Amino acid sequence: xxxxxxxxxxxxxxxxxxxxxxxxxxxxxxxxxxxxxxxxxxxxxxxxxxxxxxxxxxxxxxxxxxxxxxxxxxxxxxxxxxxxxxxxxxxxxxxxxxxxxxxxxxxxxxxxxx
Amino acid sequence: xxxxxxxxxxxxxxxxxxxxxxxxxxxxxxxxxxxxxxxxxxxxxxxxxxxxxxxxxxxxxxxxxxxxxxxxxxxxxxxxxxxxxxxxxxxxxxxxxxxxxxxxxxxxxxxxxxx
Numbered sequence: 001x002x003x004x005x006x007x008x009x010x011x012x013x014x015x016x017x018x019x020x021x022x023x024x025x026x027x028x029x030x031x032x033x034x035x036x037x038x039x040x041x042x043x044x045x046x047x048x049x050x051x052x053x054x055x056x057x058x059x060x061x062x063x064x065x066x067x068x069x070x071x072x073x074x075x076x077x078x079x080x081x082x083x084x085x086x087x088x089x090x091x092x093x094x095x096x097x098x099x100x101x102x103x104x105x106x107x108x109x110x111x112x113x114x
Numbered sequence: 115x116x117x118x119x120x121x122x123x124x125x126x127x128x129x130x131x132x133x134x135x136x137x138x139x140x141x142x143x144x145x146x147x148x149x150x151x152x153x154x155x156x157x158x159x160x161x162x163x164x165x166x167x168x169x170x171x172x173x174x175x176x177x178x179x180x181x182x183x184x185x186x187x188x189x190x191x192x193x194x195x196x197x198x199x200x201x202x203x204x205x206x207x208x209x210x211x212x213x214x215x216x217x218x219x220x221x222x223x224x225x226x227x228x229x
Contacts, residue, residue: 030214031213031214031215033216033217035219040123040221040222041221042118042120042204042219042220042221042222043158043204043206043217043219044219045216045217045218048214048216050213050214058216090157090158092217094214094215094216096215098213099146099165099210099211100146100165100210100215101146101208101212101214101215102146102148102160102163102215103148103160103215103217104160105150105157105158105159106157107156107157108157
């Protein structure tokens with residue numbers, strides 16, 4: 001499991017409310033990622049982090065922000081949730097050396113925006 | 115831009131049948147290739163990976179995949195599927211020179227194995 005936990009595991013929220021999802025890792029990995037999974041789209045990268053306070057956008061970053069103030073925690077925030085953000089969110093970490101990284105995933109958070 | 119295409123959206127097989135799931139990618143440089151499996155209600159697990167060397171790679175649970183560079187393909191195979199292989203399978207790619215190895219995924223193939 002690469003020591004990755006996500007919280008909450010399930011959440012139902014209303015349109016327009018802010019939501020923060022947390023990814024926690026215990027093995028001091030440098031690279032962390034947030035993906036969303038939707039039927040017919042596979043997984044798509046939202047944001048990623050190269051280290052503390054070092055983040056960048058992925059392919060579907062609109063409406064999302066992230067923060068990484070500690071190595072072990074990578075937070076994903078939906079500033080004002082919309083129904084299109086109903087999805088399953090997965091956090092991942094990279095393991096390996098330059099040119100040969102592989103990713104391991106957390107258990108996921110199922111978010112429903114009503 | 116990189117992209118990954120999985121040919122089959124949903125595959126239905128009977129137990130003991132052979133499996134081949136197609137995966138093609140688009141990228142001009144050197145890549146690393148992965149297959150992940152997601153059992154119902156679970157997270158993604160790494161099934162197998164290709165970095166370099168022998169283009170035929172073997173993974174867990176009897177799966178294997180072959181990298182054919184000239185065809186930009188990385189098809190997943192298993193000689194005889196079991197009911198427990200019912201899951202969704204994702205092909206993924208990252209660029210060898212990409213810092214941290216962020217992945218591009220295919221759309222996924224849902225495999226249903228009938229007992």
